Amino acid sequence: MSDVARASNRPLLDLYRTMRRIRSFEERVGEMFVRQGTAGSMLHLSIGEEGVAGVCAAMEDGDSFTTHHRGHGVFLARGGEPGRMLAEIGGKEAGYCAGKGGSMHIADMGVGHLGANAIVGGGIPHAVGAALSYKTKGIDAVSVAFFGDGAMQQGLLYESMNMAALWSLPVLFVCINNQYGMGTRIDRAAANTDFAARAEAFGLAGRHVDGSDVEMVLETAAAAMTTARSGTPGLLTMTCYRFFGHARMDKSPYRDAAEEAEGRGHDPVAAARARLLDRSEAREADLDALDAEAAQEMDAALDWALAQTQPPGAAMFDHVYAPDEPPPQPLRDRLSDVLREYR
Amino acid sequence: MSDVARASNRPLLDLYRTMRRIRSFEERVGEMFVRQGTAGSMLHLSIGEEGVAGVCAAMEDGDSFTTHHRGHGVFLARGGEPGRMLAEIGGKEAGYCAGKGGSMHIADMGVGHLGANAIVGGGIPHAVGAALSYKTKGIDAVSVAFFGDGAMQQGLLYESMNMAALWSLPVLFVCINNQYGMGTRIDRAAANTDFAARAEAFGLAGRHVDGSDVEMVLETAAAAMTTARSGTPGLLTMTCYRFFGHARMDKSPYRDAAEEAEGRGHDPVAAARARLLDRSEAREADLDALDAEAAQEMDAALDWALAQTQPPGAAMFDHVYAPDEPPPQPLRDRLSDVLREYR
Amino acid sequence: MTAAAQTATYREALREALADAMRADGDVIVMGEEVGLYGGAYGVTKDLIGEFGAARVLDTPISEAGIVGVAVGAAMTGLRPVAEIMYVDFAGLVMDQLGNQAAKIRYMFGGQTGVPMVLRTQGGTGRSAAAQHSQSLESWFAHVPGLRVVMPATVNDAYHLLRQALTKPDPVVFIEHKALYVSKGTLDKDKPDAPWGAPVLRRAGGDAVIVAYSRMVHEALAAAETLAERGVEAAVWDLRCLNPMDLDPILESVRACGRAAVVTESCLTGGFAAELSAQISEHCFDRLEEPVIRIAGEDVPIPVAPDLEAASIPTPGLIADAMAWLVSREAPAWA
Amino acid sequence: MTAAAQTATYREALREALADAMRADGDVIVMGEEVGLYGGAYGVTKDLIGEFGAARVLDTPISEAGIVGVAVGAAMTGLRPVAEIMYVDFAGLVMDQLGNQAAKIRYMFGGQTGVPMVLRTQGGTGRSAAAQHSQSLESWFAHVPGLRVVMPATVNDAYHLLRQALTKPDPVVFIEHKALYVSKGTLDKDKPDAPWGAPVLRRAGGDAVIVAYSRMVHEALAAAETLAERGVEAAVWDLRCLNPMDLDPILESVRACGRAAVVTESCLTGGFAAELSAQISEHCFDRLEEPVIRIAGEDVPIPVAPDLEAASIPTPGLIADAMAWLVSREAPAWA
Numbered sequence A, B: 001m002s003d004v005a006r007a008s009n010r011p012l013l014d015l016y017r018t019m020r021r022i023r024s025f026e027e028r029v030g031e032m033f034v035r036q037g038t039a040g041s042m043l044h045l046s047i048g049e050e051g052v053a054g055v056c057a058a059m060e061d062g063d064s065f066t067t068h069h070r071g072h073g074v075f076l077a078r079g080g081e082p083g084r085m086l087a088e089i090g091g092k093e094a095g096y097c098a099g100k101g102g103s104m105h106i107a108d109m110g111v112g113h114l115g116a117n118a119i120v121g122g123g124i125p126h127a128v129g130a131a132l133s134y135k136t137k138g139i140d141a142v143s144v145a146f147f148g149d150g151a152m153q154q155g156l157l158y159e160s161m162n163m164a165a166l167w168s169l170p171v172l173f174v175c176i177n178n179q180y181g182m183g184t185r186i187d188r189a190a191a192n193t194d195f196a197a198r199a200e201a202f203g204l205a206g207r208h209v210d211g212s213d214v215e216m217v218l219e220t221a222a223a224a225m226t227t228a229r230s231g232t233p234g235l236l237t238m239t240c241y242r243f244f245g246h247a248r249m250d251k252s253p254y255r256d257a258a259e260e261a262e263g264r265g266h267d268p269v270a271a272a273r274a275r276l277l278d279r280s281e282a283r284e285a286d287l288d289a290l291d292a293e294a295a296q297e298m299d300a301a302l303d304w305a306l307a308q309t310q311p312p313g314a315a316m317f318d319h320v321y322a323p324d325e326p327p328p329q330p331l332r333d334r335l336s337d338v339l340r341e342y343r
Numbered sequence C, D: 001m002t003a004a005a006q007t008a009t010y011r012e013a014l015r016e017a018l019a020d021a022m023r024a025d026g027d028v029i030v031m032g033e034e035v036g037l038y039g040g041a042y043g044v045t046k047d048l049i050g051e052f053g054a055a056r057v058l059d060t061p062i063s064e065a066g067i068v069g070v071a072v073g074a075a076m077t078g079l080r081p082v083a084e085i086m087y088v089d090f091a092g093l094v095m096d097q098l099g100n101q102a103a104k105i106r107y108m109f110g111g112q113t114g115v116p117m118v119l120r121t122q123g124g125t126g127r128s129a130a131a132q133h134s135q136s137l138e139s140w141f142a143h144v145p146g147l148r149v150v151m152p153a154t155v156n157d158a159y160h161l162l163r164q165a166l167t168k169p170d171p172v173v174f175i176e177h178k179a180l181y182v183s184k185g186t187l188d189k190d191k192p193d194a195p196w197g198a199p200v201l202r203r204a205g206g207d208a209v210i211v212a213y214s215r216m217v218h219e220a221l222a223a224a225e226t227l228a229e230r231g232v233e234a235a236v237w238d239l240r241c242l243n244p245m246d247l248d249p250i251l252e253s254v255r256a257c258g259r260a261a262v263v264t265e266s267c268l269t270g271g272f273a274a275e276l277s278a279q280i281s282e283h284c285f286d287r288l289e290e291p292v293i294r295i296a297g298e299d300v301p302i303p304v305a306p307d308l309e310a311a312s313i314p315t316p317g318l319i320a321d322a323m324a325w326l327v328s329r330e331a332p333a334w335a
């Protein structure tokens, strides 16, 4: 079974599996942090946002995407290997980026992942640029920019949307609206939270979907992708709830238990499970088995990642420039040049 | 008669006079350039945009504003003295900014002119900041950000609008839509040119007005100012046509004569004149006299400005920091320090 | 030390400075992402919103350019804003509002108005925060006429430099170091370490001079300890202010011993270490026994892997090795 | 000089370079404000849209950050964009996309992809364009690991450095000088002045070395003429590339005569002149007869008044005075 989310003849079950894998993965990231196996604590979990699997399933091979600092789920759903992802999150040489980038800069050109970004909004225009390449070169592909609701307040988004619409580029903007930018609830950050209206005002097709209903996400995203593929870019806003703190150290003191309980009630994984059972598309035991399989997969990935080593010191100077280009001179060499010259 | 545009019992005649003064002024700027009396050629004339006098007349004493690179008209209508303005445009010591800023950085704290700006969109958040001061300090004033249609594509505008709306600040955004950003017609820069819709999507009151009808501009602006004063910021878009090239060297080869003729047909000055005569609010002779008076005023201002001198060399180091603060050391002094130390 | 002296962390000292300034001057406001309810990404503004209210402690959207631009306008019209940019790495979003607007408005407008604002931010490595959350970008700001730039290394400076910055008529970029927030020291509210602009000698020593600022002061001090064991006495100067900057006392000290090093976390090429090196060479030319050396960050983006990250900036070991070589002509193992 | 040599302006050479590169490589596209119908604010892209069409010569909205960001994404996916930022002064709007994204993507992603784009822009004084349209900001770019930075001074370099930039796998910031567009010289498409990264000796002289780049090469050459009349022979080196930079030939030449000056239009403090000064002092320490001097722009925003503007940057007269002082110990009138 492929690990890229895609439309199938058992769509909900597949989506459920993808979402369960995301959740299991993110739980392992948390565990990895506790076991001090991560590179730092700048770890942003996408638990509660698994409905994004629906968007990923609406994408096709050859489509590309950029993500934000909370992008593990999207990458996993688009084919990321959990072991290499965790290795990267741990700053290990075997990671996707050779341990140079970490959680916030994970990327994989192989599956069209043009990169996570630690600058809010920073990766958005890159997806537009990819779409420009596709249009210019006559390639049938769409690029998708994933970002949070916080990025709706970054000016660069509007510059990007305008250019996308002006040039009729095959790009879809996806706002994962988890209600919070760190400790700031969206209504304290935006005067008007009807983001679809913003998109329409810039000439894009604006759509909104409830992220706890992954089937609806798939359906809406599929429509948005079709529109984008035909040259009308769109913004798709997916509402969800950030189940935990902003990053690993944040206990979310700025929101109360009642709100959290209500938010976590909109659980896309639980909702899909209930629906599968309800519709008799799966039995409890099947789903339990599937859950266990995901857990095992992620446990194995974690064990593997924890066993990996950090890159060697010499790796410091690789990849600043292309391999055949003049590299930066290490400081020790420069000091040696200076201090040896006068001996 | 005061030179600040304001509501009066003969509003159209006053507006006509303000507009005529603007046009006469800008013609003198052109003449000054030809006579090589300006500091460089980065001169952006607001001929065709005189309808903005209506917005200025809707402002009150104590209100402040920022302008863009094409802001002479607004400043004049808000009380700028033509002589000191031309002196500044000439880089003369007697100018508003002591010859340091020039046309694109003219400012006058005395009348609440918080500055022209040579960065498209650059001055917009300053007006929002002024409005924040007013709100925080309980001052009854509105700040107005004037800018061109080109700035509608700068992300900073949306960050500014969102904050203004979020914090209910007394600020009015005024887009002087002269159809062009340099050689780019607005429909080649924006996918959706309904800018009022953009404002609404950000939680502001969006309004649109035909800039060739100065009475309508005044009326619409007055409503917008009232709304802003009460804490609902707005965007007012005024359509007009840039009669001449972008700056002094630009002959607008990118647009054809027919379009220019049509555009110049929407002449706010001529329209006001016709209406005054039509309604018998003024006689041809009165208006001719008024025109002559404006011409004389501007001729005198130009003569005066041309007779002024550039700032002395020592002025170079003034105003980098506040007067009592450590100033930058001139290069010659630094070189002297170095080269004298070893003699 | 006066009676008012107490032990505090760098973070607490900064918070105290903000609170005291806000008490003393009703025009001081704090604005930025998460400065209110959250209390600041690094806790510096904790509970300020409780004492001063949401009108003076403004949580903003994630709109860095807008934040700085709004602060500029507010500063021109009677407020004294402290705008926080969460990471100095986001400078690239605000350099226009900072470098073209805040820094130049007084000059462009012929002295009609100033922009009395403080831009608080923090930088540096130490949290495996990777290439976009670990930089040292003071060199960009220090190259902009009109901007004052200060970088406190100690608890007392954290307090006093921030208080002083909040009395200045011109824009000040105030850069904290993320690895110093938990550092402890003596805070004496009555006694600044030195006047605004002046450097402070943090350790005396007659064999060589080390000039540093921010976190590198501590790495230099640690190196000096090791060096003392090896018989080399290095003076350690804390620059504190990059603009205004008074290099004279440091130059005196370099002239006396003829050997100097500049240590920065910022990457080497084109960084502020070059300015310091150039000025020292210009002014101490005939007293220098050896070239001024620069010990700085590697010319690489900051890698996320903790070991690589740590190796990308000067360590006490590297500083000590280089200083020993400079003074005693003992080449280190890596040479 | 080969048979292909012709006289051309700097502007024409740049245009030719773009046109030839677009003919040679179908992936090269040009994008920016007014690069199409208008032909470029300074005429560099004139008529390119006619030959290559609107799909390869994209007029963009006034969205600098977006332009650079889109170019980054395009460069990662098979195009080779030349993004134009009309004035280097707008760098403050794009430093994030340039410094945090374009420059770091290869590194952060562990070498998976590069960002082969050229950012064309122009800077400098000379048109009374005031503080926000006259700066020299190369020092910001040169301080960012991952960015290549080149600044042509001559017609031939305008052509060849741009052609070379358009074959490089990493982002190149290509900074033209507004006062040079009308300058004339020989363009020999078959013969670059030197390899990428190497400096060029524009004038020989054994008494002192002047290092400059961009417009200041010409001011230095003019100063050298005056100096020759006064009996001082100054070598003038044109750096051309700030990154990659090969300083060795220049260091050789400094070692031979013991005296050196660095000349930049960029303001002095924290500018790239400091890097050059520091490196020369580091590497020529025991051969220097005098300190390396920096002749640079004043530490002020550029004033609009033409006389002040002209006085805010190094002139041939100032350069000659300083060099004469350095070589012959004749203090100039202003000392």
Ligand SMILES: Cc1ncc(C[n+]2csc(CCOP(=O)(O)OP(=O)(O)O)c2C)c(N)n1
Residues within 6 Å of the ligand: A044, A069, A070, A118, A119, A120, A121, A147, A148, A149, A150, A151, A152, A178, A180, A181, A182, A242, A246, C033, C062, C064, C086, C090, C093
């Ligand atoms: C430009 C920028 N500003 C601020 C930050 C600090 N920061 C990181 S994530 C974050 C909140 C982002 O919120 P949102 O976009 O909604 O994404 P979420 O964390 O909710 O997934 C902030 C403020 C940043 N990384 N980049």
Ligand SMILES: Cc1ncc(C[n+]2csc(CCOP(=O)(O)OP(=O)(O)O)c2C)c(N)n1
Residues within 6 Å of the ligand: B044, B069, B070, B118, B119, B120, B121, B147, B148, B149, B150, B151, B152, B178, B180, B181, B182, B242, B246, D033, D062, D064, D086, D090, D093
């Ligand atoms: C940030 C920025 N980008 C580009 C420019 C160059 N430029 C100056 S004016 C202008 C056109 C502006 O158009 P608009 O905003 O419509 O104002 P108008 O000139 O029509 O009054 C451009 C591109 C600039 N000054 N600042």
Ligand SMILES: [Mg+2]
Residues within 6 Å of the ligand: A148, A149, A150, A176, A177, A178, A179, A180, A181, A182
């Ligand atoms: Mg969010």
Ligand SMILES: [Mg+2]
Residues within 6 Å of the ligand: B148, B149, B150, B176, B177, B178, B179, B180, B181, B182
């Ligand atoms: Mg316009």
